[in-house]
Amino acid sequence: MTIKSLHKDKIKILLLEGVHQSALEVLKSNGYSNIEYVKSALDDEELKQKISDVHFVGIRSRTQLTDDVIAHANKLAAIGCFCIGTNQVNIEAAQIRGIPVFNAPFSNTRSVAELVLGETLLLLRGIPEKSALAHRGVWQKTAVGSVEARGKTLGIIGYGHIGTQLGILAEHVGMRVKFYDIETKLPLGNASQVDSMTELLNTADVITLHVPETASTQNMMGVAEFDAMKQGAIFINAARGTVVDIDALAEAIESKKLGGAAIDVFPVEPGSNDEEFVSPLRAFDNVILTPHIGGSTKEAQENIGREVSGKIVKYSDNGSTLSAVNFPEVSLPAHTDRSRLFHIHHNQPGVLTQINKAFAERDINIAAQYLQTDDKIGYVVIDVETHHAETALKELKAIDGTIRARLIH
Ligand SMILES: NC(=O)C1=CN([C@@H]2O[C@H](COP(=O)(O)OP(=O)(O)OC[C@H]3O[C@@H](n4cnc5c(N)ncnc54)[C@H](O)[C@@H]3O)[C@@H](O)[C@H]2O)C=CC1
Numbered sequence: 001m002t003i004k005s006l007h008k009d010k011i012k013i014l015l016l017e018g019v020h021q022s023a024l025e026v027l028k029s030n031g032y033s034n035i036e037y038v039k040s041a042l043d044d045e046e047l048k049q050k051i052s053d054v055h056f057v058g059i060r061s062r063t064q065l066t067d068d069v070i071a072h073a074n075k076l077a078a079i080g081c082f083c084i085g086t087n088q089v090n091i092e093a094a095q096i097r098g099i100p101v102f103n104a105p106f107s108n109t110r111s112v113a114e115l116v117l118g119e120t121l122l123l124l125r126g127i128p129e130k131s132a133l134a135h136r137g138v139w140q141k142t143a144v145g146s147v148e149a150r151g152k153t154l155g156i157i158g159y160g161h162i163g164t165q166l167g168i169l170a171e172h173v174g175m176r177v178k179f180y181d182i183e184t185k186l187p188l189g190n191a192s193q194v195d196s197m198t199e200l201l202n203t204a205d206v207i208t209l210h211v212p213e214t215a216s217t218q219n220m221m222g223v224a225e226f227d228a229m230k231q232g233a234i235f236i237n238a239a240r241g242t243v244v245d246i247d248a249l250a251e252a253i254e255s256k257k258l259g260g261a262a263i264d265v266f267p268v269e270p271g272s273n274d275e276e277f278v279s280p281l282r283a284f285d286n287v288i289l290t291p292h293i294g295g296s297t298k299e300a301q302e303n304i305g306r307e308v309s310g311k312i313v314k315y316s317d318n319g320s321t322l323s324a325v326n327f328p329e330v331s332l333p334a335h336t337d338r339s340r341l342f343h344i345h346h347n348q349p350g351v352l353t354q355i356n357k358a359f360a361e362r363d364i365n366i367a368a369q370y371l372q373t374d375d376k377i378g379y380v381v382i383d384v385e386t387h388h389a390e391t392a393l394k395e396l397k398a399i400d401g402t403i404r405a406r407l408i409h
């Protein structure tokens, strides 16, 4: 009897944080029906328990997949981040266990850029404060402190997908766009790159952050950086909460150094809509506070649902790791008349030679083979005649340096 790959009914998928229904549609239409759908994030203990027997997990920005949590995921084949950021996942811990991590690198870019542009226009007019006062019966009809966006300088820190998109939108309302990035970037439209963050802070009327959460961005805005901003400037953060020293920001608002702010992400965010949101910024009417909804639009969520679930299906069906954030990228055309296996190994010299030698000794003809490596791991997808699949899998599992080997179909 020849071995068979795991039947799709047996492949367990856990989707957390209410990912869009489009993800379920894609998975189900591709034959994956064993899906548990949870609307919120889970706490550490519940997560460890639920993740222990699933093959795929889908999360958003809230679920923390630490080394410890991943260590409990005995059967986990891949992780889908139904968002842009992957900082909530220990991607090295996943990689070293042979688990690719997928995300949707630009499905909600436009949504964030639109929100930030809208907030810029409102804050330059002092609208959040005037609106809050009006709600309390105070009529504050005045032009003092209200300016047009036209001709003002927007300073973008982190000129990637979101930063560039925002720059283009802002030019449409006549803003001058400057940006700071650790990489040299092609300026779009009439934007210009500055050499230092200080230069940007000194000259921009609005500063907005669009950097990922990394060691280099941790608390990149603190007391000194707020001091360096123009008197009365506007500050916006829709990147990650850890990028800003929140007490320093509260102080800069309190002292009126800043004219206003819009903050979408926080060092500590509630795990669900039932938890109270606690922040020193709640005290200020001139700060727009939003519950991490920069990417929360119908369009973005629907696209993300399709994109990330599509990547999970392609990995599960064909072994394709195209666009994985922590894995060598391999995509072989599907050959349904043959069997396909993959082998994930520590990147040490001679693994492919060992595989080819072992197959040759067993008379296993390789119909197609594709290897890619990065500095830590190697990933090879191999097609063989179906009657050789069982022996091939056995040989792959015995190769020195193997992390995991599997029969895909
Ligand atoms: N509020 C929300 O709902 C959302 C938040 N985000 C956050 O926005 C971040 C940015 O997203 P994208 O533009 O798609 O990322 P991206 O990767 O396209 O761009 C990030 C840019 O930041 C630059 N950068 C990195 N470290 C830097 C540093 N220390 N100083 C200056 N520049 C630095 C990079 O070179 C790159 O150009 C994401 O990583 C995520 O954390 C993304 C989507 C939604």
Ligand SMILES: O=C(O)C(=O)COP(=O)(O)O
Pocket (backbone or CB within 6 Å): 060, 061, 062, 082, 083, 084, 085, 086, 108, 292, 293, 294, 295, 296
């Ligand atoms: O895409 C991102 O990185 C975000 O921050 C959006 O996260 P969310 O899916 O809204 O939890």
